[in-house]
Amino acid sequence: MSLSNEAFTRIREAIVSGKLDFGERLSEMQIAEALEMSKAPVRTAFFKLRDIRLVTIVPQAGTYVFSPRREDVLEMSTFRAVLETAGMRLSMQHAAPVVIETLETTIEQMEKALGSGNWAQYEAADMAFHEVFVRASGNSFLPQAYDLTASAIQALRVRLQGGEGDYRQQSFGEHKMILAALKDGRLDAAARALEDHIMVINEARLHLPEGTSRARARTRAPEEYKALFAG
DSSP, rough: OHHHHHHHHHHHHHHHSSOOOTTTTTTHHHHHHHTTTHHHHHHHHHHHHHHTTTTTEETTEEEOOHHHHHHHHHHHHHHHHHHHHHHHHEEEEEEEEHHHHHHHHHHHHHHHHHHOOOHHHHHHHHHHHHHHHHHSSTTTTTHHHHHHHHHHHHHHHHHHHTTTHHHHHHHHHHHHHHHHHHTOHHHHHHHHHHHHHGGGGGTTTTOOOOOOOGGGOOOOOOOHHHHTTTT
């Protein structure tokens, strides 16, 4: 793995997992020191992260973790629902056995994760459940379009699952409903259930940044970055 890819992966994981806050300013120099590499790979990683909507690069001001508004969440979830429901219909035409097997496997993994409280495992299984619809669609453009917002949506979902309410249990039940509908051959019902499942994020108590002032954006000390990227 190249240094720029390593930096991209480590910073992406820190944003998606919630270790880095929405809207906080990122220090190229201090992140480079924490990752024990030069600034060039980190700068390249910032551009890649910008391309998937995880950071905003402001000329003469710096790089910031993305800071979604309610309107952004609605647009991203609508975009995702359109792609996934289309992917579901295509994948069930082209690779139904693969789709069903993948959904069964991921639901088993989610159930185990719920029982053990392994939320990273739950999130990974959740992502695999949704991605199979676009990856198995037989359309090479769907995964490319999906990847534009997949990381940002994942970051939102991680924060939702760690917030108020019983979102994980609700989410798990909805995944099982989608699978049951597909196994029964009720494709339209499965697509409606999938769309409702995706759009529910707009009704949740999701704590989003207030205001857009970058002057008040959080910054970290070098020691914080080293602790955050340790290991």
